[in-house]
């Protein structure tokens with residue numbers, strides 16, 4: 001029994017490493033899929049004119065929005081409403097015009113994907 005145990009240790013270590021690695025790959029793939037989906041929705045709804053995910057344009061960059069609202073429990077509702085209604089004064093003086101062409105479903109998905117972004121350090 002003892003001998004078997006000794007032998008099974010390295011095997012287990014390999015298994016654990018492999019499992020963690022596969023887990024990491026799945027996670028990385030999911031993150032990539034989410035950011036592709038966000039970019040497609042931004043393109044389809046004309047957000048790219050003013051926003052980028054990780055660079056400041058006319059409007060705030062999306063990973064900074066994620067950082068700012070991370071402690072806000074109603075972030076998704078708040079952002080989805082703002083995406084359609086527009087507004088000003090949260091990030092500065094520049095106004096975001098209303099975006100009535102965005103469907104409720106898209107506004108909610110975009111808000112959810114923004115909050116799923118890795119917050120900017």
Ligand code: HEC
Nearest residue numbers: 045047050059079082087088089090091092094095096099
């Ligand atoms: C004409 C430029 C412009 C366009 C187009 C635009 N935005 Fe904005 N957006 C802004 C500005 C400016 C702000 C900052 C407003 C503020 O300070 O309250 C902003 C803020 C935001 C915020 C943060 C809201 C908050 O209160 O913190 C989100 C989320 C957002 N925009 C998403 C979008 C999405 C999604 C689209 C596309 C459907 C879009 N924006 C299109 C200019 C734009």
